[in-house]
Amino acid sequence: MRxxxxxxxxxxxxxxxxxxxxxxxxxxxxxxxxxxxxxTTLLRILNGLLYPEDGDVYFKGEPLTFxxxxxxxxxxxxxxxxxxxxxxxxxxxxxxxxPLRLRSEEExxxxxxxxxxxxxxxxxxxxRAGTLSSGELQRMAFARATVFGPDVLLLDEFTAHLDPYxxxxxxxxxxxxxxxxxxxxxxxxHNLFQAKRISHSTxxxxxxxxxEKDSTEKIFEYPEDxxxxxFVNGEMVF
Amino acid sequence: xxxxxxxxxxxxIFVSVSAxxxxxxxxxxLGTVMGLHKFRGREVVKTFTYTLYxxxxxVAGLLIYLLLSQRGPLGSLNLLFTPAAMILxxxxxxxxxxxxxxxxSVSQVAGEVKETAMTLGADRWQxxxxxxxxxxxxxISAIMVGFGRAIAEVGAVLMVGGNIRWHTRVLxxxxxxxxxxxxxxxxxxxxxxxxxVALIVFFVLKRYQDKGVKI
Ligand SMILES: Nc1ncnc2c1ncn2[C@@H]1O[C@H](COP(=O)(O)OP(=O)(O)OP(=O)(O)O)[C@@H](O)[C@H]1O
Ligand SMILES: [Mg+2]
Numbered sequence: 001m002r003x004x005x006x007x008x009x010x011x012x013x014x015x016x017x018x019x020x021x022x023x024x025x026x027x028x029x030x031x032x033x034x035x036x037x038x039x040t041t042l043l044r045i046l047n048g049l050l051y052p053e054d055g056d057v058y059f060k061g062e063p064l065t066f067x068x069x070x071x072x073x074x075x076x077x078x079x080x081x082x083x084x085x086x087x088x089x090x091x092x093x094x095x096x097x098x099p100l101r102l103r104s105e106e107e108x109x110x111x112x113x114x115x116x117x118x119x120x121x122x123x124x125x126x127x128r129a130g131t132l133s134s135g136e137l138q139r140m141a142f143a144r145a146t147v148f149g150p151d152v153l154l155l156d157e158f159t160a161h162l163d164p165y166x167x168x169x170x171x172x173x174x175x176x177x178x179x180x181x182x183x184x185x186x187x188x189x190h191n192l193f194q195a196k197r198i199s200h201s202t203x204x205x206x207x208x209x210x211x212e213k214d215s216t217e218k219i220f221e222y223p224e225d226x227x228x229x230x231f232v233n234g235e236m237v238f
Numbered sequence: 239x240x241x242x243x244x245x246x247x248x249x250x251i252f253v254s255v256s257a258x259x260x261x262x263x264x265x266x267x268l269g270t271v272m273g274l275h276k277f278r279g280r281e282v283v284k285t286f287t288y289t290l291y292x293x294x295x296x297v298a299g300l301l302i303y304l305l306l307s308q309r310g311p312l313g314s315l316n317l318l319f320t321p322a323a324m325i326l327x328x329x330x331x332x333x334x335x336x337x338x339x340x341x342x343s344v345s346q347v348a349g350e351v352k353e354t355a356m357t358l359g360a361d362r363w364q365x366x367x368x369x370x371x372x373x374x375x376x377x378i379s380a381i382m383v384g385f386g387r388a389i390a391e392v393g394a395v396l397m398v399g400g401n402i403r404w405h406t407r408v409l410x411x412x413x414x415x416x417x418x419x420x421x422x423x424x425x426x427x428x429x430x431x432x433x434x435v436a437l438i439v440f441f442v443l444k445r446y447q448d449k450g451v452k453i
Contacts, residue, residue: 049356049357069361069362072359072361075356075357075359078357079357079358080357085354086350086351086353088351088354088371089371089372089375098358099358099359102358102359102360102364103359145357145358148358148359
């Protein structure tokens with residue numbers, strides 16, 4: 001998956017400016033950067049939910065059109081997991097079955113129980129999704145976002161405000177998914193330790209652009225750009 | 239008298255259920271579309287719809303009377319003083335209520351649900367169905383409120399139905415008549431039946447609020 005020269009403004013204010021980035025199969029890319037630089041905006045553009053004023057997004061070499069229905073086939077191979085997932089007013093089971101029903105898939109029962117098993121939620125399958133704790137809810141959302149086998153996983157601060165146990169279950173699940181399916185993942189995170197723990201590569205988003213992208217080890221140990229160095233050391237970036 | 243009561247009750251249910259269903263069939267899709275999309279003039283349409291909630295039933299009755307009377311545009315159909323005219327009058331009264339309440343309950347969940355459905359791979363039609371299903375508690379309440387208004391209505395059905403025995407007499411118009419005749423006991427019985435009917439319909443609808451439908 002690749003984005004080229006993306007520009008996005010909100011009410012005349014430039015948020016992204018000629019941003020380019022790519023992620024390949026089996027790669028878990030972390031995107032770090034200060035609050036409000038446009039990380040969420042970038043993920044929404046990659047997912048086809050927001051259209052950029054300029055630039056293109058390529059999914060497996062083909063450009064998105066940003067007209068909902070034309071991009072449907074491509075959108076159906078991606079998933080976006082946000083910080084606060086919305087639970088449909090139904091059981092956990094039905095929430096996870098939903099994307100499969102949209103695609104009229106078969107063997108729904110097997111797929112749903114596999115997905116729930118992976119996030120240790122099988123025993124809660126019949127609970128109303130609205131009654132889950134935030135950690136359980138995020139695990140359900142992960143199962144719901146991966147049950148249909150997307151090739152690209154977009155994660156927006158998906159473990160923010162969760163306890164260590166849920167964070168580790170979810171991180172394991174992401175690593176397992178990327179490794180076993182060979183999926184590409186883009187993970188926006190404020191938690192630098194999380195980026196170090198599970199990502200293969202890391203990119204710093206600042207001032208509307210990707211300042212530096214490299215293997216996670218290099219970004220944290222030998223950053224080339226001084227802004228990256230400052231950011232990974234917890235200093236303010238200007 | 240028992241068969242009289244039965245006839246009046248059955249006709250009441252038939253007229254109000256038909257009016258509510260026919261109005262809902264148009265109002266729910268319309269309210270959903272209006273709640274889903276932010277179009278220009280939405281606020282104006284909203285305000286206009288809310289104003290119609292308070293539309294005086296007798297004015298609705300008058301308009302439909304004029305429409306259906308011998309010399310009116312639809313006079314040749316001979317619908318005046320028939321149950322069909324009463325259904326039409328009740329539809330006019332409940333349509334804006336169901337549209338408006340559907341619109342507001344859909345717009346409350348629209349943003350989040352739309353985004354969730356789309357990221358999970360829903361097309362436009364599936365997204366609309368999902369939003370409607372998530373808003374179902376509000377939408378079904380809208381239908382309940384509409385039915386409540388329909389079955390409790392007197393003025394308009396009296397004008398266009400005529401309160402004709404065995405033909406267009408319903409619970410509310412019968413209550414008016416029996417009270418005027420001084421048959422207070424029978425009027426009270428009719429009143430109790432009216433409340434019971436409304437309660438039963440509400441309980442039936444409530445089940446759909448809890449259960450929802452599969453996409
Ligand atoms: N719909 C919108 N309308 C106007 N401005 C917006 C909109 N969405 C985002 N913005 C602005 O765009 C900028 C980038 O927002 P975005 O949510 O992408 O930041 P972020 O990097 O995800 O921040 P955080 O780390 O706090 O989540 C912010 O200044 C925000 O106020
Ligand atoms: Mg964000």
